[in-house]
Amino acid sequence: MLKINDLHARVEDKDILKGINLEVNAGEVHAIMGPNGSGKSTLASVIAGKEEFEVTQGNVVLDGEDLEDDAPEERAHKGIFLSFQYPVEIPGVSVTNFMKTAINESRKARGLEDMPAKEMLKLIREKSEMLEIDRKFLSRSLNEGFSGGEKKRNEIFQMAMLEPRLAILDETDSGLDIDALRIVANGVNKLKSKDNAVVVITHYQRLLEYIVPDFVHVLHNGKIVKSGGKELALELEEKGYDWIKNEAVV
Amino acid sequence: MAYTEEELKKELETKEYEYGFYTDIESETFPVGLNEDIVVAISRKKEEPEWMTEWRLEAFKAWKEMDEPEWANVQYAKPDFQAISYYSAPNSKPKYDSLDEVDPELLDTFKRLGISLDEQKKLAGVAVDIVIDSVSVATTFKKTLAEKGIIFCSISEAIKEHPELVKKYIGSIVPQKDNFYAALNSAVFSDGSFCYIPKGVRCPMELSTYFRINQAGTGQFERTLVIADEGSYVSYLEGCTAPSRDENQLHAAVVELIALDDAEIKYSTVQNWFPGGKDGVGGVFNFVTKRGLCEKNAKISWTQVETGSAVTWKYPSCILKGDNSIGEFYSIAVTNNYQQADTGTKMIHIGKNTRSTIISKGISAGKSQNSYRGLVQVNSRAKNARNFSQCDSLLMGNECGAHTFPYIEVKNKTAQIEHEATTSKIGEDQIFYCNQRGIETEKAIALIVNGFSKEVLNKLPMEFAVEAQKLLEISLEGSVG
Ligand SMILES: Nc1ncnc2c1ncn2[C@@H]1O[C@H](COP(=O)(O)OP(=O)(O)OP(=O)(O)O)[C@@H](O)[C@H]1O
Ligand SMILES: [Mg+2]
Numbered sequence: 267m268l269k270i271n272d273l274h275a276r277v278e279d280k281d282i283l284k285g286i287n288l289e290v291n292a293g294e295v296h297a298i299m300g301p302n303g304s305g306k307s308t309l310a311s312v313i314a315g316k317e318e319f320e321v322t323q324g325n326v327v328l329d330g331e332d333l334e335d336d337a338p339e340e341r342a343h344k345g346i347f348l349s350f351q352y353p354v355e356i357p358g359v360s361v362t363n364f365m366k367t368a369i370n371e372s373r374k375a376r377g378l379e380d381m382p383a384k385e386m387l388k389l390i391r392e393k394s395e396m397l398e399i400d401r402k403f404l405s406r407s408l409n410e411g412f413s414g415g416e417k418k419r420n421e422i423f424q425m426a427m428l429e430p431r432l433a434i435l436d437e438t439d440s441g442l443d444i445d446a447l448r449i450v451a452n453g454v455n456k457l458k459s460k461d462n463a464v465v466v467i468t469h470y471q472r473l474l475e476y477i478v479p480d481f482v483h484v485l486h487n488g489k490i491v492k493s494g495g496k497e498l499a500l501e502l503e504e505k506g507y508d509w510i511k512n513e514a515v516v
Numbered sequence: 517m518a519y520t521e522e523e524l525k526k527e528l529e530t531k532e533y534e535y536g537f538y539t540d541i542e543s544e545t546f547p548v549g550l551n552e553d554i555v556v557a558i559s560r561k562k563e564e565p566e567w568m569t570e571w572r573l574e575a576f577k578a579w580k581e582m583d584e585p586e587w588a589n590v591q592y593a594k595p596d597f598q599a600i601s602y603y604s605a606p607n608s609k610p611k612y613d614s615l616d617e618v619d620p621e622l623l624d625t626f627k628r629l630g631i632s633l634d635e636q637k638k639l640a641g642v643a644v645d646i647v648i649d650s651v652s653v654a655t656t657f658k659k660t661l662a663e664k665g666i667i668f669c670s671i672s673e674a675i676k677e678h679p680e681l682v683k684k685y686i687g688s689i690v691p692q693k694d695n696f697y698a699a700l701n702s703a704v705f706s707d708g709s710f711c712y713i714p715k716g717v718r719c720p721m722e723l724s725t726y727f728r729i730n731q732a733g734t735g736q737f738e739r740t741l742v743i744a745d746e747g748s749y750v751s752y753l754e755g756c757t758a759p760s761r762d763e764n765q766l767h768a769a770v771v772e773l774i775a776l777d778d779a780e781i782k783y784s785t786v787q788n789w790f791p792g793g794k795d796g797v798g799g800v801f802n803f804v805t806k807r808g809l810c811e812k813n814a815k816i817s818w819t820q821v822e823t824g825s826a827v828t829w830k831y832p833s834c835i836l837k838g839d840n841s842i843g844e845f846y847s848i849a850v851t852n853n854y855q856q857a858d859t860g861t862k863m864i865h866i867g868k869n870t871r872s873t874i875i876s877k878g879i880s881a882g883k884s885q886n887s888y889r890g891l892v893q894v895n896s897r898a899k900n901a902r903n904f905s906q907c908d909s910l911l912m913g914n915e916c917g918a919h920t921f922p923y924i925e926v927k928n929k930t931a932q933i934e935h936e937a938t939t940s941k942i943g944e945d946q947i948f949y950c951n952q953r954g955i956e957t958e959k960a961i962a963l964i965v966n967g968f969s970k971e972v973l974n975k976l977p978m979e980f981a982v983e984a985q986k987l988l989e990i991s992l993e994g995s996v997g
Contacts, residue, residue: 358967
């Protein structure tokens with residue numbers, strides 16, 4: 267589904283991604299780990315099409331199509347979803363209104379009419395129950411005054427509403443308490459199918475106990491320096507990153 | 517599509533006025549220039565009684581002695597008052613019984629503006645009195661209103677049919693000599709609306725008037741008078757669009773509201789006059805005097821959405837004369853390109869336990885300048901007066917300006933005054949967040965701006981709120997950086 271070929275990206279003359287190769291197929295779960303500042307969020311942003319980053323070499327291909335010329339919203343319409351590490355506040359815009367706009371814009375792009383209000387309400391009810399979100403919460407301004415954990419849960423609520431084909435979860439686990447982590451992880455698992463794929467960016471093995479990855483990749487200094495199965499995450503938890511950094515230098 | 521600052525800026529600059537067209541309707545227009553003869557001629561033309569002619573002449577005398585004010589934070593080439601024609605009426609003078617009799621081209625104009633009469637008529641509960649140029653050409657729902665004793669007609673008609681009311685109240689809130697533009701308006705006002713709600717009557721529908729400037733080089737001087745008698749209630753809507761013109765068009769309206777004991781007036785405006793081209797050429801000069809008087813326990817709410825005009829100078833105000841009276845001002849002012857707006861309110865607390873609320877949302881884009889200017893005055897007798905003011909500014913790009921000029925004059929120690937102000941910018945991160953959820957940039961801006969303005973939009977009557985949201989979207993298309 268997703269194929270990243272020799273991807274190089276920079277921001278303000280600083281090279282951040284230095285040749286990423288990654289292939290994600292439908293039905294798979296990939297985990298990306300790596301030290302702070304290694305480029306994980308940057309990779310997520312580049313896949314989502316953030317203009318701030320300049321792709322200097324290589325490309326991102328979705329279903330055989332190079333995404334180079336696609337605006338972020340077009341990528342979203344093609345089914346890419348990013349759960350942000352730092353979700354942005356939009357004062358005065360309720361979660362519900364935001365979701366309604368997002369869903370109807372995506373439908374418009376596909377030549378569909380607006381979703382009927384009844385259907386929308388049903389969807390909201392279903393998904394908010396799944397993620398154990400209080401309905402009152404949905405009438406609050408998007409992310410404004412949300413706690414760290416509430417923001418993350420709200421990101422997954424949006425994912426559930428939009429049902430993306432490729433979901434990238436950037437440190438969705440950080441900030442969640444133990445119960446919330448379970449609820450959110452269960453939500454993600456329920457949304458998983460053989461037709462979609464999930465990329466989880468995380469620092470902790472704990473999330474991967476719930477969302478079990480098929481592959482684990484280690485990003486270091488803008489490159490994937492090691493890939494393996496889910497046991498690699500355990501090994502990292504135990505040993506840290508130094509041995510991999512050393513391995514990479516060799 | 518990429519949205520770097522530069523590209524966004526460019527896109528913003530290419531936004532043209534949506535309603536830029538001109539309807540060719542035969543008009544009867546006076547020669548340009550202003551002198552006593554013209555003032556008298558206007559009055560004659562409108563078959564006014566002698567007292568009205570005298571009143572106009574008094575205003576004209578005062579105006580001749582006055583200078584155009586310069587204290588506002590706006591810059592513009594002063595209009596040449598001798599180059600303006602002060603009267604223009606659609607040729608078809610008599611009022612029509614049905615739409616079929618109205619000039620089809622005129623109807624077409626309404627349709628292009630999205631305010632076709634037949635549509636409006638169907639809109640349950642909305643009475644429409646349309647002013648094109650200077651003379652009312654259509655009035656609906658009059659009967660329903662008449663049954664309740666409500667008078668809703670053009671001011672010219674009111675002068676003839678209800679002289680005692682007009683004579684008593686016109687100029688009582690905004691005197692002829694109040695200011696330069698008010699004096700000019702008093703001398704030459706062409707038409708406008710009149711509304712009287714009898715004691716204890718709740719007006720069953722929103723009253724609305726659409727104003728348009730249509731004739732090249734014709735100043736528009738509307739005069740509105742709304743009287744809510746004791747214990748009555750009325751919600752009044754005013755909205756307008758205008759065709760684009762190269763030369764500046766002057767608009768100097770006067771609105772007077774009188775809320776007698778226990779009465780309530782809600783006055784809502786959506787203003788979308790031609791703001792001038794992207795290079796800053798042309799556009800409407802909008803110098804408006806709006807003021808309301810509250811007697812005991814009365815309440816006046818001004819709600820305005822200002823997106824148009826090249827230069828706006830406008831301070832809807834409340835004189836809280838009666839004890840326990842309430843004044844409110846909710847405003848959204850959008851400026852783009854080279855637009856300049858200096859707008860705000862005055863809350864004059866005279867009675868005891870008077871309360872006022874001011875919520876102002878300024879949105880500036882392009883090279884525009886957006887100023888809030890507000891006065892909260894508490895007189896010595898006004899025990900326990902309270903005011904809350906909140907002024908928020910939203911900036912797009914680095915070339916526009918937002919300014920806040922709050923003036924507070926308190927002469928009674930028991931007063932409680934609160935003032936809050938914020939300035940924020942639409943961030944690239946907010947836009948990207950929306951984009952990532954499938955919302956394109958223009959829609960994202962509209963969403964963010966609507967969110968920013970929500971407290972004020974919520975104050976508008978339903979059908980107006982929808983129109984206002986659309987307007988915000990149109991006025992800011994592609995503008996962020
Ligand atoms: N807009 C920017 N301008 C300058 N440098 C940037 C910008 N965005 C990211 N960087 C730099 O790029 C590097 C990678 O950042 P990124 O956010 O991708 O790291 P990360 O792997 O997600 O780290 P963390 O685990 O802390 O979230 C960092 O050194 C960061 O400072
Ligand atoms: Mg990160």
